[in-house]
Amino acid sequence: MNTKIPSDQELRKISREVRAEIIRSLAEAGSGHTGGSLGLADIFTCLYFGVMKHHCQDPGRKERDRLILSIEHVSSVLYAAMALAGCFSQEELNTLQKLGMPGNKHFSGSAGQGLSLAVEMAITARKDKNDYHI
Numbered sequence: 001m002n003t004k005i006p007s008d009q010e011l012r013k014i015s016r017e018v019r020a021e022i023i024r025s026l027a028e029a030g031s032g033h034t035g036g037s038l039g040l041a042d043i044f045t046c047l048y049f050g051v052m053k054h055h056c057q058d059p060g061r062k063e064r065d066r067l068i069l070s071i072e073h074v075s076s077v078l079y080a081a082m083a084l085a086g087c088f089s090q091e092e093l094n095t096l097q098k099l100g101m102p103g104n105k106h107f108s109g110s111a112g113q114g115l116s117l118a119v120e121m122a123i124t125a126r127k128d129k130n131d132y133h134i
Contacts, residue, residue, distance in 0.1 A: 032076050037077040048085040068114040
C-alpha cells in the first residue's frame with residue numbers, strides 16, 4: 001500500500017510507465033485492446049498510487065480495497081498498474097492473456113457483470129462490518 005500520495009509530476013511519470021508496460025505486454029501477448037487501456041492509464045495510476053489501499057504484499061488482507069474491472073478487454077491497464085505498484089513482478093506481465101496470470105480473483109464474461117459482484121461484495125462487507133472500499 002502506498003502511504004505517501006505522489007505529486008502530480010510523479011503521477012504523470014508513473015502513468016507514462018503504465019502506458020509503456022501496456023504496449024509492451026500487449027505486444028508480447030500478440031493482441032489486446034490498446035486504445036481503451038491507454039485511455040485509462042491515468043485513472044489506474046491514481047487509483048493504485050494515490051487512492052486505493054491495495055496491500056499488494058498481503059493480497060488476502062481483509063482491509064484492502066477491491067477494484068472490480070467489468071470491462072476485461074482493458075485488463076492490460078490493470079495488470080500494468082499492479083505490476084508497477086509491486087503486486088507482482090513485471091516479468092509476470094508476459095503471462096497476460098494466459099492461464100495463471102496473477103492478481104485477479106474474479107473474471108467475468110460480458111461487460112457489466114462486475115456490478116453484481118461489486119454489490120455482493122459491498123453487502124458482505126457491510127454485514128461483516130468491514131471498512132474497505134469497492
